[in-house]
Amino acid sequence: MKQLLAAVMASFFLFCASAQAGIVMGGTRVIYQEGKREAAITVTNMDTHVPYLVQSWVENLAADDKRPVPFVVTPPLFRLDPEQENILRISFTGGTLPGDRESVFWLCVKNISPSQKGESNKLQINVKSKFKLFWRPKGLGDAKEAWQKLTFTRSGNRLVAHNPTPFYVSFYSLAVGGKEIFEPGMIAPMSSQTWTVSGTGQVTWRAINDSGGITDAAQQ
Incomplete structure (x- = not known):
């Protein structure tokens, strides 16, 4: 019985992975420059046989933030046939x-694999993905070097990072004395963030740039 259950679960996860691989986004983040009419990102169905329904919307960063979101996405819901592409257009309201x-x-972005008629017992997979949408006001300068301007200090067993820039910095990696910090996350503009660390030594970090690429390593 346990072997049968394991086989069923393995098939389920394989099917989930296949479904997730069907829809591919044209980036990992969207930069909305103030003054622009809209920001856009492509969505492509890489599957050769399965069509998907694609639904998209914008949420506040914090789950408990119930304020109205000043963005709309067009189209909010559409069918994407196999090997076809569409563009999500984000407008500031x-x-x-x-x-x-x-x-x-x-x-x-949620992609839904629809069931065919007469296949009521067929497993239907809904995959919801989230991508960062940055609103960038005019006059902030160049964001390319923001990650290099971070400074780090040590307070007891806490590593403290300070971001003096007006830009968010998303970490790709962060290590102290060669020991990686798990999921270091993102540091907000003009703010500090702390992590509990056990080792000492040089701080090394890499960040994710506007195009979703990985920067070189910086050290302090």
Whole structure:
């Protein structure tokens, strides 16, 4: 019985992985420059046989933040046939956002593999993915070097990072004395962030740039 259950679960996860591989986004993040009419990202169905329904919307970064989101996505729901591509267009609907620093939201994309008629017992997979949407006000300067301007200090068993720039910095990796910090996350503009560390030594970090690429390593 246990072997049968394991086989069923393995098939389920394989099917999930296949479904997730069907829809491919044209980036890992979206930069919305203030003053632009819209920001856009492509969505492609890489599957050769299965069509998908694609639903998209924007959420606040914090799950408990219930304020209205000042963005709409067009089209919000559409069918994407095999080996076809479409473009998600994100428009700013107005509102007051900080003008001296970036703001960040979630672009949510859900792809649904529809069941065929007469296949009511067929497993249907819904996959929801999130991509960072950065609102970048005018006049902030160049974001390319923001990750290099981070500074680090030690307070007891805590590593403290300070970001003096108006840009978010998303870490790809962060290590102290060669020991990696698991999922270091992102540090907000003009703010600090701390992690518990056990080792000492040189701080090494890499970041994710606007195009989703990985920067060189910086050290302090």
